[in-house]
Amino acid sequence: MSNIVNVQSPLYHADFESLASVTNEGGVSLREAKLLGHLNLRGNSDSPEFKNGVEKALGLTLPLTPCTSVENDDATIMWLSPDEWLIIIEGRKEEAIEAALRESITGHFAVSDISGGQTILELSGPDCIKVLKKSTGYDFHLKQFPVGKVIGTAFAKSSTHIRRTGDYSFQLIVRRSFADYFWLWLQQSSKEYGLRVTL
Numbered sequence: 001m002s003n004i005v006n007v008q009s010p011l012y013h014a015d016f017e018s019l020a021s022v023t024n025e026g027g028v029s030l031r032e033a034k035l036l037g038h039l040n041l042r043g044n045s046d047s048p049e050f051k052n053g054v055e056k057a058l059g060l061t062l063p064l065t066p067c068t069s070v071e072n073d074d075a076t077i078m079w080l081s082p083d084e085w086l087i088i089i090e091g092r093k094e095e096a097i098e099a100a101l102r103e104s105i106t107g108h109f110a111v112s113d114i115s116g117g118q119t120i121l122e123l124s125g126p127d128c129i130k131v132l133k134k135s136t137g138y139d140f141h142l143k144q145f146p147v148g149k150v151i152g153t154a155f156a157k158s159s160t161h162i163r164r165t166g167d168y169s170f171q172l173i174v175r176r177s178f179a180d181y182f183w184l185w186l187q188q189s190s191k192e193y194g195l196r197v198t199l
Contacts, residue, residue, distance in 0.1 A: 009034035010119045010179035019197040026194025027127030030186060033120040033171070037094035039087040041077075041101070043109035053105030057097070058087070069150050069163055078150045078163060078173075086161070086173065088120070117176050123186070124169035127193035132162075132170065134189045142167060156185045 011032050043050040045064050054062045058075045062085065069078040075097070076088040089097050094113045101111050123131065129140050135156045139145065150163045158181060161173040174182050187195060 007035060010174075010176045011183055014183055016197050017199060020199045023196045026190070026196035027125050028123065028131055028186075028190040028193050029125040029128070029196045029198050030190075031122040031124075031198045033122050035091040036115070036120060037087075037089040037091055037097065038113070038115045038118045038173075039089070039094060039098060039101075040112045040114050041085045041087055041109070042083055042111075043105070044107070045082060047107055049106045050109055053109075054101065057100040057104040067149050067151055069148050076163075078161065080150070080152065080161070091115070119174055119176060119179050121172040121174055121179075121182060121186070122165075122169065123172060124166070125193075125196070126168060127190070128168055128170065130193065131186065131190045135185065136162075138162070140164075156182070156189075158182070 009032060011034070016032060041054070045051065045062065051062050054060070054077075058077065060070050060072055060075060060077055063070050063077055063079045066079060066082075069076060071077070074089065078086040078088070080086055087097070094115050098111055098113055132138075132140055136153050138151060138153050145151075145164055147164050147166060150161055152159065152161045155162070155172070158178050160182070163171040163173070165171055172182065
């Protein structure tokens with residue numbers, strides 16, 4: 001008997017594959033970066049053992065400046081608070097990376113696999129900032145919100161973390177239970193610009 005579990009993304013029912021084949025124009029592009037690994041890390045940012053352990057496990061220097069992120073080919077680390085970070089990695093590597101962190105870090109810390117509770121929506125295109133402005137009161141000017149910045153904010157009466165990945169591209173880290181709400185909201189708020197679904 002197979003032990004492989006059929007895992008579905010929070011938005012599997014939206015059938016993005018079919019939508020991507022028929023939506024090829026629009027000022028806003030939407031993609032679900034689905035089934036990635038999400039690890040929540042808590043620890044003391046003043047502890048050399050903690051910082052060195054993270055760097056040893058991930059090959060990245062832990063971001064200590066508020067609202068920043070770092071990344072390499074294998075992982076992204078986002079600062080969430082003075083003692084909390086979100087690590088995004090390739091799907092199905094969560095167990096191995098969690099084990100590597102536990103082996104490399106000494107002292108008091110906590111790491112939790114929260115992959116099943118979140119997904120990432122990637123918003124891009126020349127009109128994506130207009131959609132974001134409809135959804136939250138945050139200032140998305142490039143000088144105030146440079147590439148790599150991460151914020152936690154209210155979004156369309158819900159909440160999300162937003163990370164800028166380019167001049168006109170963003171990631172929305174969304175709770176699984178609100179994924180459908182975000183999908184419906186983004187469809188509605190991008191109507192006047194045209195919404196293009198990509199894979």
